[in-house]
Amino acid sequence: xxxxxxxxxxxxxxxxxxxxxxxxxxxxxxxxxxxxxxxxxxxxxxxxxxxxxxxxxxxxxxxxxxxxxxxxxxxxxxxxxxxxxxxxxxxxxxxxxxxxxxxxxxxxxxxxxxxxxxxxxxxxxxxxxxxxxxxxxxxxxxxxxxx
Numbered sequence: 001x002x003x004x005x006x007x008x009x010x011x012x013x014x015x016x017x018x019x020x021x022x023x024x025x026x027x028x029x030x031x032x033x034x035x036x037x038x039x040x041x042x043x044x045x046x047x048x049x050x051x052x053x054x055x056x057x058x059x060x061x062x063x064x065x066x067x068x069x070x071x072x073x074x075x076x077x078x079x080x081x082x083x084x085x086x087x088x089x090x091x092x093x094x095x096x097x098x099x100x101x102x103x104x105x106x107x108x109x110x111x112x113x114x115x116x117x118x119x120x121x122x123x124x125x126x127x128x129x130x131x132x133x134x135x136x137x138x139x140x141x142x143x144x145x146x147x
Contacts, residue, residue, distance in 0.1 A: 024085050031080075031087030039064060061092060068096035073104060098122040 039060050046056035071077035077097050081088040088094060102121045106114035120127065 027083070028085045028087035031084035032090050033087070035064075035088070035090045035093060064092050065096045068093040069100040072097045072100040095123055095126070098126075 042060045042063055043053075043056050046059045047053060051059060068077060071080070077088070077093075078101075081097070088097070099119060099122075102123070103115045103119045106118035106121075108114065109118075
């Protein structure tokens, strides 16, 4: 490795703030668990209101997506995520935040060339890799069940 690169690495490491790993993990666990607990309470409430279990699950997903988008639009989601870390990335809320953030950032460029073109800027690769993984794992499963 080049001497300048080694010198810079030492310089950066000496001045970078050490991450409080245990605290970060605790906050992620508690905040993610809180979101999941809220989701379960919502599901119980929807079922108590007369929805069947599958419909209640769908209603919970819609509620969590709407709440994450609203909190993102108001700038609250990012403040929560800054304090709680990865716990807010419970898949459905984190995904909704990623899509909404891209759309909000691109709105000044118009609906077609701005929002329409950039809405999946962050979430698009996740969708692509998720589909690819589904195809690969589905193919493996299909092949292994043939024998």
